[in-house]
Amino acid sequence: MRNSLKTLIPQLSFMLILLSGAFSFVHAQGVDTAQASILLKGDLQNHLLSKLGGKLGEVKVSERFTAGNSTIQIAARQVSSRLGTVDQITIKITEAGKTQLFSLTQSGDGKLSELRSGQLVAISGSNPLTCITQLFGSASSCGTCKTKILNCISQNSGFLARARCIARSFDGSCISCGISLFTVYNCLKGN
Numbered sequence: 001m002r003n004s005l006k007t008l009i010p011q012l013s014f015m016l017i018l019l020s021g022a023f024s025f026v027h028a029q030g031v032d033t034a035q036a037s038i039l040l041k042g043d044l045q046n047h048l049l050s051k052l053g054g055k056l057g058e059v060k061v062s063e064r065f066t067a068g069n070s071t072i073q074i075a076a077r078q079v080s081s082r083l084g085t086v087d088q089i090t091i092k093i094t095e096a097g098k099t100q101l102f103s104l105t106q107s108g109d110g111k112l113s114e115l116r117s118g119q120l121v122a123i124s125g126s127n128p129l130t131c132i133t134q135l136f137g138s139a140s141s142c143g144t145c146k147t148k149i150l151n152c153i154s155q156n157s158g159f160l161a162r163a164r165c166i167a168r169s170f171d172g173s174c175i176s177c178g179i180s181l182f183t184v185y186n187c188l189k190g191n
Contacts, residue, residue, distance in 0.1 A: 036062035036075035040090050044103040044115045045079075048088060052120075054081035061089075061160065065167040068175045070095040072167045076160055083120075084108065089160055093181045100182050102189060106159050112189060125190020128153050128162070132187050135179065145174035149184060162188055 036059045048054035057078035065072040073092040078085055086105040093100050105113045105120065112123040129150060136146040152165035166184060 033059040033062055035073075036077075039073055039075040039092060040077060040088060042090070042101075042103060044090075044105070045088060047115055047118070047120060048079050048081055048086075048105070052081035052083055054079045060087075061164070063164065063167070065170070067170045067181075068172070070170075070175075070181055072170075072181065074160075074164060074167060079105075086113075087160060089163070091163055091185060093185065095181050098182075102185055104159065104189065110158055112159055114189075123190050126187075128188050128190065131190075132184070135183060135187060136177070142173075142177035142179070145171075145177050145179065148174070153188070159189065 040059070045056075049056070057080065059075060059077045061074055061076035063074045065074075071092075071094045074089070076087050076089045079088045084107065086107050089102075089104045089106060091102040093102075103114065104123070107113070113120045114123060115121075132146065132149050132153065136142050148169040148171075149166055152162050152169055156162045156165050163185065166188065170181065170184075
C-alpha cells in the first residue's frame with residue numbers, strides 16, 4: 001500500500017499541474033493605475049490636454065492579459081474637453097517580440113478617432129464582423145477562435161468592451177491558428 005501511494009502521489013501532482021495549466025492559459029492580471037497612467041501618456045493624451053483643453057478623469061480600466069508568450073495591456077480613462085467627454089483608450093500588444101500600440105478616443109456615440117499628423121481624425125472603417133470573417137476565412141480548424149471573437153463583437157457594444165472581451169477570449173485555439181492579435185485589433189478598430 002505504501003509503495004502504491006508513493007507512486008500515485010507524484011502522478012496525481014503531475015496531472016494537477018497539467019490540468020491547471022490547461023484551464024488558466026489566458027488570464028488577466030490587475031495592473032495598478034500608476035502603470036495605466038504611464039500607458040495612457042503619449043501624443044494622444046498631450047493633444048487632448050494641450051490642443052483641446054482636456055481634463056483627465058480617473059483611470060476606469062486597467063488590465064493585463066497573457067496568452068502564451070503574448071501580452072495585452074488595456075488602459076482607459078474619461079477625458080472631458082471642448083469636444084465633450086471621450087474615453088481615451090490605449091492598448092499595448094506585445095506578440096512575437098514586437099510591440100504595437102493602439103491609442104484611440106471613443107465618443108459617447110461610439111465613434112472612434114485617432115491622432116494622425118497632429119490632428120484627431122475620425123476612423124471610418126470597415127465592419128469588424130466582416131473583417132474577422134474574411135481574416136479567418138472558412139478554415140474549420142480555426143472555427144472555435146473565430147466564433148469567440150465574433151461573439152465578442154456581436155455581444156458587446158463599443159470598442160473598449162469588445163477589446164476587453166477579445167483579450168479574455170484569446171486562447172490556445174487562437175494562437176494555434178497563427179492569427180496575429182495586431183490584425184484582430186486592426187479589424188476591431190475598422191482598418
